[in-house]
Structure formats: structure tokens, C-alpha cells
Amino acid sequence: MTAHDQAAAPAATRRSGGKRGPYAKTAGRREEILDAAFDVFAQQGLRGSSLREIAERVGVSHTSLLHHFGSKDQLLIAVLQRRREVQTPVIERLMSERGVMDAVVENVRESATTRGIVALHTTVAAESTDPDHPANLFFREHYHGYAQTISAGIARDQALGRLRDDVAPLVVARQLSALLDGLQVQWLLDPDLDMVAEVEAFAALLLPR
Structure with missing residues (x-):
């Protein structure tokens, strides 16, 4: 062909x-x-x-x-999976080219253009804490995978001297995940909140002293 x-x-x-x-x-x-x-x-x-x-x-x-x-639940999960499939290779490429925190900042900037998807993620994530919820497994895998990907990027940047080497990569990755979820909720309540600026401020705390 x-x-x-x-x-x-x-x-x-x-x-x-x-x-x-x-x-x-x-x-x-x-x-x-x-x-x-x-x-x-x-x-x-x-x-x-x-x-x-x-x-x-x-x-x-x-x-x-x-x-x-x-069902609608299965469609919601498929939409969230599509979002993850689109975002993951972009994040991994940016981590390789510019570092993990730049990749996270760009991801947050992109998320701010899809308010409905952010609201969907936030709502279903909260509901999925019920072990019987259809999205429970998806979100457990999502948070585990995100922590592993970001912690690997942090460790790589530490070895390159881009980030402080006195912090534990996995701990910071989980803190970052929690920060993003919390910022998304606050942004949905107050669209004037600058999520990008907040994440950049967090990233500044990780710079080498």
C-alpha cells in the first residue's frame, strides 16, 4: 500500500x-x-x-x-485510559529531554485546557476509593504507575545534578501526585488558581542548593 x-x-x-x-x-x-x-x-x-x-x-x-x-462506568474508564495513553509517552519524552519537573509542569499546563476531563478524573478517582467501584483497579494501577515513572525521572535527574540528591525519589513522586490532585480540586473550585505556578514553586524546592 x-x-x-x-x-x-x-x-x-x-x-x-x-x-x-x-x-x-x-x-x-x-x-x-x-x-x-x-x-x-x-x-x-x-x-x-x-x-x-x-x-x-x-x-x-x-x-x-x-x-x-x-455501561457509562466502563466508558468513563476507557476515556481515562485514553488520556493516560496519550499523556504517558509525552511525559516520558519530556523527562528525557528536559527533566522530570519540566515534564510535569507541561502536563499540568495541558490539563488546564481540558477542564471537563480534569473534573472527570477527580470525581471518578474519589468514587473509586470504594473497593467495589469499577474504576478501583484502574486508579490503583494509575497511581502506582505514575509514582514509578516520576520517581525514576527524579532519580535520573538527581544523577545528572538537576535535582537535590537528599530527597527520596519515590517519596517526592507521591508528594507530587498528591499535590497535583489537590491543586486540581482547588482549580475546579476556583479557576483563577494558577496550577502551573504552584507546581513550578514546588519544583524550585527540589533544585540543588
Whole structure:
């Protein structure tokens, strides 16, 4: 297949790894629903969004949407997973190029452009503390993975002399995670709060003395 042919290929075919037939259509439609859900939640948040509106954007029935995701909870988790899949490689690249704290600051700056997704994350994270909540496993894995990724970046920056070497990387990573969650709640309550400036102030405390 030439580059022109690839560009002209249906999105569903490209997203399903070039497969055709019912599987490609199902995978493609699921991606379309997920894209629409991400946009709706980003614009309107959790309370202002409905499955019917998402279904209408894609041109499917409410029943068809549930066929792909099972429930609103499963769709919410899929949206949060999509956000993580998009953010993680960007954070890792920036950590490698500019250091862990610059990567975190840029991530916070990007998050401030998607208020609805931040509200979704905050709301579902709080609800997921119930062990029986569908998102419980997702958030346990999310916080564990974030702490591991950021602590590895901190340790690398310490070795390069970018950060103080008298702090424990994993402890700081967890403190940073808690700081971000707390700032997001305060920002949702008061949009004038400058989350980026607050994280930059925290980062300054980690600079070598």
C-alpha cells in the first residue's frame, strides 16, 4: 500500500491495524465512540454529559453504544485510559529531554485546557476509593504507575545534578501526585488558581542548593 493509499484508507481500517471486515468495523466504531466521549467529557464534564448525546454524535443508538462499552462506568474508564495513553509517552519524552519537573509542569499546563476531563478524573478517582467501584483497579494501577515513572525521572535527574540528591525519589513522586490532585480540586473550585505556578514553586524546592 502506498503512502497515498494509506492516507485514503478508512480510519477504522487504520485503527484496527489494517484488518478488514466486521472486526475492523467494530474496532473503528468503538474508537469513534471513545473520541466523541472524550470530546463531550472535556467540554461538559461528567454531570453535563449523557450517553445519548455521545451516541448521537457518532450516529449510533444508545443500545449500540452500550454494546461496545457495557455501561457509562466502563466508558468513563476507557476515556481515562485514553488520556493516560496519550499523556504517558509525552511525559516520558519530556523527562528525557528536559527533566522530570519540566515534564510535569507541561502536563499540568495541558490539563488546564481540558477542564471537563480534569473534573472527570477527580470525581471518578474519589468514587473509586470504594473497593467495589469499577474504576478501583484502574486508579490503583494509575497511581502506582505514575509514582514509578516520576520517581525514576527524579532519580535520573538527581544523577545528572538537576535535582537535590537528599530527597527520596519515590517519596517526592507521591508528594507530587498528591499535590497535583489537590491543586486540581482547588482549580475546579476556583479557576483563577494558577496550577502551573504552584507546581513550578514546588519544583524550585527540589533544585540543588
